[in-house]
Structures are given as structure tokens and as C-alpha cells.
Amino acid sequence: MDIRIDKIRKEFGDFPALHDVSLNIRSGELIALLGPSGSGKTTLLRLVAGLEYPTQGRILFGEEDASWKSVQERNVGFVFQHYALFKHMTVFDNVAFGLRVRGSETRPPKAEIRRRVEELIDMVQLSGMEGRYPGQLSGGQRQRVALARAMAIEPRVLLLDEPFGALDAKVRKDLRKWLREFHDRTGHTTLFVTHDQEEALELADRVVVMSQGKIEQVGSADDIYDRPQSAFVFSFVGDSARLPVTITDGDVIFRGSGTGLRTKAANGARHIFFRPGDIQLKSEGPAFEGRILSMRRLAGARIAEIDAGLGEGAERVEIELPLGVPAEQGSLIRFLPHRFAIF
């Protein structure tokens, strides 16, 4: 099922949670909505589900305008952040809920419900746990019950709110892989919300980076990480260093002197962004210069915190130094990023 989000605006009272957000989701895609808290990602997910109504704009499921349809009519599978399992019901009853509440004309016969629920429980690898209550399950198991329950209604789209948020690191990783496989097997159009970039980049076909109620960038993990299109995306996804520069006719000027770097950015005061690892040390020629404030070891490299302001107001950045380079606290270092962006 294609989903088209068309110029959606959502206000809570006077507070705009989303400004004119548009997004096209292709059938069968696995999409991550990534952003810090307050970026509007959960609001967007709830709008698609029908748990909120838009202030303006439309949401289309295929060709059908679903903007004003009720949650029940939309037929979406929603997995809540804390799963919202019905704690007085067994695993079986939880999964069967969506089928049992149907009107008599669409409700499958009892035996059929049993067959389908058992199939789903088997699919989420919880066979033998049908009779347990949510209170007797681990976090990861509850998560899978929630997923089976959402899948029972044969939803047109699957929506997951921070699906791994409440789990510990190990279970998180396992479930992440498992969810990817699950998605590839079932082929549902899936949207999930996360604030964990690693999760988003690893799991999703496309990542939607959001900030302050707007979409900053939509793209594959490579697009987002290697070709960030805004200062926000550059600094939110992955490690980044940032220095103030001036652009004059394509030359990147730092503290009054040229760096030898060229850009297509327009003239004026800008910032240069680069990954801490994307640098080369320079012994001569134009370069950024700074004093090493501190160093720490990180796996195969050292991270040096550098003051590039050199006494004229602190400009701190972190860069990665290869292990062989002689450098110590207090020494001067000269470097140039070989990949960078100007915003």
C-alpha cells in the first residue's frame, strides 16, 4: 500500500507540531522516522494511524483519501512504545482481539481465528506461550506479541512507535535483525519511529530525518550519512566537527587566511562541517590549525579535542588521529578535511 503524506500541518493548541510535511512512501518500503524528541516524528506516525487528525493537509492510502477516516476504518497495525498489551488477557487472547471484535459479517469463524492466531504466534516465535499473561513475558517477548497482535488484523500498513526503545542493548540488536527479516518476509509497508540513528540507518530502506516539525532529509543510509543536506542532519547523524568560516568567491577562509579548500557555497559567513575521521594532517601549506586540548583512545584511533581558536575565542572540534602520529596534549596540529560540507 502506497502512502502519500501531502502538506500535513498539525497544531496542538497554538503549538505547531508539524509544518507542511510531505512524504511519499512506496508500497513495501521500510521507513524510519528519525529525529530528536519533539521533532514531530511520533505525531506524524499517529496521524498516519488516525490516532490524531491533521489541522491541514491530506493523507492518502493508495488512491484513497484517509485523512478523516477513523482509526478503525484505516486498518493499520500499530505497535505502541510500551506495547499496550491487554494485561488481563493471555498472549492468545491479545493476538485474537482484533479478529474477535469484528462485526458478525466479517468475523472469521472460531476455528479460523484459532488457526490464524496460532500461525501468527508461531511467526513471532512464541509457540507454547499462548497461555501466558503479558506480566509473565520478557520485554522482547512482549514486543513480539504486540507485533503479532497488530498483524492479526491484516493491516494495510504497519506502524511502530520506538519499537526497541524499552529493551536492553542485546535484545535490541537481535530484534532489529529479526524485524528486518520479518518485514522482508511479509512485505508490509512499514513506518517506525526512532531516536536511535544506528537503528534507523541499519534497518530502514529510507530514513526520514526530522527536526522541529519539519522533514530535513529523506534518503538511504548512505545519502543521510555521506551526503547530509543540512547542518542539522550533518550534526545529528554521526559524529561531526564544525568550524566557522567565511566564503569569498568559492574560497573557504578560516580566521582571515585561506585554507585552500574550494566550495560552491555563496559568499558570506558559513560553517564548515566534516567527519572527525575525514581529515589529513598537513605539515605545510594552508590548513586549519589548532592546539590539542585532550586526547582519548577509541578503538583503532585516537580522538583529539582541538582548540582551533588559538586564544581568540574557543572553537573546539574533535578530530581523529591515526595511532602513529606523534601528538600530545598542548602540541599544535595542522589539518585539512578531505571531505566536508558548507552550510
Added chain:
Amino acid sequence: MVDQSATPSRRRNPVSEPVLVRWLLIGICALFLALFLVLPLGTVIGRVFAAGWDSFAETLTDSDTKSAIWLTLSVAALAVPFNLVFGIATAWAIAKFEFKGKTFLTTLIDLPFSVSPVISGLVYVLLFGADTWLGPQLKSMGFPIIFAFPGIFLATVFVTFPFIARELIPLMQAQGTADEEAAISLGASGWQTFVRVTLPNIKWALLYGVLLCNARAMGEFGAVSVVSGHVRGKTLTMPLQIEALYNDYATDSAFAVASLLAALALVTLILRTLLEMKFGAEVGNGRHK
């Protein structure tokens, strides 16, 4: 350095008090309960036993007493379901929705707790009494309010209103709306969501509230006294009947009815304790993490 001389028995929980203080506190508490609760209650029951079974049976089979018991039970049987519905509706509105005047409404629920029961009764006299416009109208239509069953019912409903709502609001607020959202996202209608999800989530608290409400409905004196008119065999509830008997110097009879009312309260208390044990386990077992 760790003090090696400290024996295990002298080590205690850092937030706990010394043994002497603990026993003192427990002692004060027990003494207070004995003096103010057990002694009077024991006296009531002792008095009934002293008067003997025949006197007890005679009092309870007296037509006025029987009518008082019947009146009390029927008022409670009507007032409790009434407050059940309104209590759930109010708690639902307060716990699950945001609206203007919510704080005011929450305060209003406590009103019956904060005003004197006499006033709770008096408002209905002022509303439906003989010198009002409404009272005589209704009376001429064959539906008297004051000094009759409807008045007693109204006063009881007023006084017992907060019990169920008060019990439900904190629980429903803590539970939030995620379960209900999950239910509707799975296609359940509003009513299905209420019956299959909301109600089971609150059932123990609800039952607890109903018991408290019922206990108060049967025991209410002040408000009912104002609207009852004290017609013997007609508008006397059990508490009023006790007072009437006592004022007649029929002390043994008064004590007999009192013991019955106390027994009803004790049954409520025991049920409450049982529920609390059950309720506590449920909450601990099923809480969302």
C-alpha cells in the same frame, strides 16, 4: 573502616527506627485502636449478648425495624449503581480527556466530602421543600421528594458520590490511554473498548470503590436525617431507627440494630481486605513496564 564490633543483630535497615521506637509506635497505635474502635464496638456486641437472643430476634422482627432495614438496603441498592455509572463517567472524563474546567470539576467531586452532611441534606430541602416552587408541584403529581424515599435517595447519592470516582481517577490516570488506543487501532468500537479493555483494567479498584460507597450509603446519618422527616416505619433508615430507639430508651433494641449495621460494615471491611490482597497482586503482576 568497617566497624568490626557491630554484630549482625545490631545492624539494621538504615531507614528503619530503633527497636524501642518501633515498639512504642506500634503500641500507641494498638492502644488507640483498642480504646477508640474495639472497645465501643465490643460494647455494642456485648450489650446485645447480655440482652439475649430473644430480645435480639424480637427487635429485628419488629415491623418498624424491618422496614428500616428494607429502606436502607433499597436506598443502597439504588444509590450504589447510580454512583457506579456517574463515578465511571466522571473518572473517565477526568483521567482520559483534556478539557477546560477540569481542575474545577476535580475539586467539585470532593465537595460532598468537604461540606457537612447536614448541608448535603439541607440543599434538597431548600430545593424541593414545602415552601419552594418545585416541591409542592411534584408532590401534587404524586411524587414527593422531601420526607420520602426520593429525598433519602438523593441525599445518599450526594454524600456517596466521591467514593467511586476518587478510587478510579488515580488508577485511570496512571494507566493512560495506550490500551484504549491499541484496542481501537485493532478495530474495536468505543463500547467494545470499554467493556473488553477499560473495565477489566479498573475492575478491582471499581469493586473497592463500590464497597466503600455501599458502606457509606448504608451508614449515612446526617444528610438522610435532614430529608427523612422521621416517619416511623416509613422514612427511617437503619441509622435513624437506631437513634429513634435510643431516644425511646429502648436501649437494648437500639444496640441490636446497631450490631446488625456494624456487622454489615464488618462484612464490607472483610471483603475490602480480601480485595486489597487480590488487587495488590493484580497490580503488581500486570503493570505495564
